[in-house]
Amino acid sequence: MVGGRLVGQVRIVGAGLLGSSIGLGLRARGIETIVHDASPAALALAIDYGAGRAATELDDPGLIVVAVPPDLTAQVIARELSEFPNAIVTDVASIKLPLFEELKRLGVDTSRYLGSHPLAGRERGGAISARGDLFIGRPWVIATSNGEDANGEDAKKIAVIEDLILDLEAFPVLMPAEEHDRSVALVSHLPQVVSSLLAKRLLDGTDRSLGLAGQGLRDTTRIAASDPELWIQILSANHSPIVKLLELLRVDLDSIISTLSDPSAAGARRAIAQLLAAGNSGVSRLPGKHGQDRKFSSIFVMVEDRPGELARLLTEIGEAKINLEDLRLEHAPGALFGLAEIAVLPEAEERLLSELESRGWRIAEAYQ
């Protein structure tokens, strides 16, 4: 791993998923990271995990990253700016305009502050879920909010935050805060609400009905498992653009309910077709191919449902000197086999396949 662009100490306030992941990623670059958290237990865990060292009286960070819950972000930014008069301060909160307005209300001098937002995360929070590679290949918005341009003091702030982003192998996107908030309402907050609405319907299903669920339902409801505490804050803070989108969705929902109430009526099939085709077009606008941001290749191996089989598989993969990047076992109720999803670096995929086949393992081709 080559050294980082950032020079000097980086102080990370908030030892949750994002803060700890930033710490792990920067330390892998040889950058000195200092972790702070109001919770001693959370701090100790993050340090155990290798996210950085504890703060000392002598710290002199050039950059401070505030990664605390949204409702605390403004006051922590204000405190950090005042405690560390030489540091540039950024944050990673997922809504930018209300935060900037709150800082103005608090009378904070924002000349050393510029907000940012990494478009990365996981369903699970906490240092225990942190990954140094969480941000690789992901966009990371630098949210301009005060007419910043690439000159003078602004240029310096932007450059330091860009270095942070590039050191974590994300890519910086400079965007006004208002545009950022409208964008995440569409690509993140609307899907969250819709997924929760859909998942709520499962409460009425019988176990037998839910036993028929497939990947489509799993995919559409996966993010409904997200942390309510965090999302109450996000949805409340960014409510205006979200409500606009929900109202547009309601118009389409009303229309499809009306159409499906009498699908043999004149024009009904065309109306259904138009919704489905619009969905086709919408999803085709997403950049890149589905699954493009997977860094690993997955192979699905059928594993007999008896003790020791999975261990034997992993032992044999180890004997073949192939490094496992990720592993997941899927057990379908009633099936004789589990499916082990084995993720490896793409360059190892072919050799893994031939090693496994030569040892008699069955590869589930349908899932490749």
Add this chain to the structure above:
Amino acid sequence: MVGGRLVGQVRIVGAGLLGSSIGLGLRARGIETIVHDASPAALALAIDYGAGRAATELDDPGLIVVAVPPDLTAQVIARELSEFPNAIVTDVASIKLPLFEELKRLGVDTSRYLGSHPLAGRERGGAISARGDLFIGRPWVIATSNGEDANGEDAKKIAVIEDLILDLEAFPVLMPAEEHDRSVALVSHLPQVVSSLLAKRLLDGTDRSLGLAGQGLRDTTRIAASDPELWIQILSANHSPIVKLLELLRVDLDSIISTLSDPSAAGARRAIAQLLAAGNSGVSRLPGKHGQDRKFSSIFVMVEDRPGELARLLTEIGEAKINLEDLRLEHAPGALFGLAEIAVLPEAEERLLSELESRGWRIAEAYQ
């Protein structure tokens, strides 16, 4: 591969994804399959792919599987029953009650017919996407529609179709047609409509906005890429239960729009929390979803990030004669530990914990 349960010839009518996959799977068991399709080109492709041989005058199939588009299914079933008076006939259409009613309207004697529905598929269709292992581990509903029970003639039909299902390594689920249709409305058709509604909103987004999309949006909109032709038929045929679900969803949508319009109002945050928590509960009801299946207990073990450690863990679990129900490894590059989530039957949890601790494994208590 052991031989199949089915004896005699199996005739498959319709050489699309499902028909061809059934052919490939049965032939892998050594079963003689005959493929037929109204399109000579589709038929030739399926035969090329190894789904079976072409029909001859001398064919005498014991089982016929009708796998044609939904709007043709009833008439093809009627024709097959009359052409092959010794065969049991099933189909794989995704809605069962309207089909059975259509057969009744057509005056078809259904004593040798029993509908079924494999809960399996891919976004891509056609023989070219067919896989012999498409059905492995998936539920396959046998849709009773005439008060069938496991006696007499009914028992014979059911047994033959069960053999088909077991030969393809799927698992049979016996269920009245009406219950089946209500179930797939919930687990398949509602998610499809919701995903299309959500994906349609992407048409209004700018490229810059969509550039911020992450896995959550990709997952929730993936099935919006499905084939409109097929889905018009499915949604029209099963419209009643779908409309009921959409109307319930609309009540919740109206409520969250109203709440988010003024998130600082009294009770607003609680209302948002209730939707999100209901989504959490809904998604947790999906069987087999890792860490959330109420049938299993999960234990999180910290695994050092070096080759062979996970295999050693699993070997030791095997030595303790404890069967893994599900496994997931969170392998976090940059972190000093990976986190193995091990799901076992609840009655095995305590013994697993003590076995692991006595062997020196660190349990991630924070996650239990």
